[in-house]
Amino acid sequence: MVGGGQLARMTHEAGIPLGINFKVLSDTPQDSAAKVVGEVVIGDYRDLDTLRAFAQGCDVITFDHEHVPTEHLRALEADGIPVRPGPDALVHAQDKGVMRARLTELGIPCPRHRIVADPADVARFAAEEAGGFPVVLKTVRGGYDGKGVWVVDSAEDAAIAQPFLAGVPVLAEEKVDYTRELAANVVRSPHGQAVAYPVVESVQVRGVCDTVIAPAPGLPDELGAAAQQLALRIAAELNVTGHLAVELFETTDGRVLVNELAMRPHNSGHWTQDGAVTSQFANHLRAVLDLPLGDPRPRAPWTVMVNVLGGDYPDMYPAYLHCMARDPGLKIHMYGKDVKPGRKVGHVTTYGDDLSEVRERARHAADYLRGTIDE
Known part of the structure; x- marks a missing residue:
């Protein structure tokens, strides 16, 4: 790897x-x-x-x-x-401009978009295609966790946006009116076998994934199935081998639009380590080695994953005593990283029959490990 x-x-x-x-x-x-x-x-x-x-x-x-x-x-x-995935597939996760062009060619629903050359081009895009400002600007390569993304409210804002100052290609997109963000995770092997995990809700805080709820609460069955089929179709059309995460917007008019693609294990799939019969990591390995894929079904009605971000306490291990004693069913996954404020250093997962309880357990543990609560 x-x-x-x-x-x-x-x-x-x-x-x-x-x-x-x-x-x-x-x-x-x-x-x-x-x-x-x-x-x-x-x-x-x-x-x-x-x-x-x-x-x-x-x-x-x-x-x-x-x-x-x-x-x-x-x-x-x-x-x-x-x-695996090969370069012809992976380029669609590397280059947002290539991804948008190919998905549009395939008729996959995406936000309205255009590669823009300068702030004047942004203004033309806003007026002609996006329905006005605000407009989202993205560097076509290299951005993640909110980096390389700007929301601009005017041509003047676009004039001082960092991507133009850096001279890199910029993708302009309409600012989608959405109710929440979803993710459809699928895995595909070289011989074409594919499996789909339940569609999840992904809660972002300041551009960083904070919470994932599996399955997405209140998602109509037909829309969830459509999102899974969309992800499976993208995997097949792009000839993806391994894990594919399709990040989606659920719009206010009941549709889904593709936001981003990732061709590797993904934060929105971390819940599968404890909440699915076969995790995204195990299935990614099975796929790239062309082994039969494992069962993606959830083990419990609800699973919640919350990322643990670095906070005021550089040593999180003393907090284990409280978290493990309070909730013996809690699963803690730490990454062995030095703790820095705002850095992803681990995640916790909980699962069970009652979503409110499962969510509270995960939220409490993540906040306690970070040091934002002390009881």
Whole structure:
């Protein structure tokens, strides 16, 4: 796996029962996965020679992020190294402009959009296609967790937006009138087998995923099925191998629009570690190794995951005593990271029959671990 973050750490964990020999290309020895994986190579994923050396002896290469240059992935394939997902698929998660163009070509519902060259172009887009300001601006590559995204209320705002100052391609989108954000997670293998997890509600706070509720409360059955079918169709049309997260807007008029794609295990699927028969991590491994996929069904009527962000307490372990004693059914997953304010350092999951109770348990534990509550 290229990338040594928490996704690699949890994917490695899922591979242990399967006897999978797991190797990681990590930026530093301090990265989350580098602390626990047996075979770690420290190097720069942007360097082709490093990638080629890392790939030697591997049956398959996969990723915990989308940032490896597309041309490097093509070079690995030319060397005979299986890359999953392949570069022709992964580019749709790397480049938002390519993704929007392809999904539009396929008739997949998306926000109205346009690649814009300058603030005047933003103003024209707002007037001609978006129904006016505000407009959302996104760097076509590299943004995540709210980074590389700006909401502008005027051409003047667009004139001082950082992407234009940096001279990078910019995607302008209408600001969608939505009721909530959803995510449809699916997994597809090279021979075309695919499974779909229940559609979840994803609650964002300042651009960062805070809470995931599985399944999405109050989602009409037909809309949930449509979202799953949409994700499965995208996976097939783009020839995705592995896990695909399709982030969605549920609009005020009862539709879903595609917001983002991720072709790797995803934050909206972390609930599956404890709440599904087969986790997203295990199924991603099964898919990239072309093994039969596992059952995606939930174990309980409700599962809630809440991210644990760094706060005022650099050492969270003393809080375990309170959290574990208060809720023996609580599942805590920490990533081995240094604690910094606002940084994702772990997550908790709870599950059960009563959504209000399950949600309160997860919320309390995450807040206590962070130090925002003390009882």
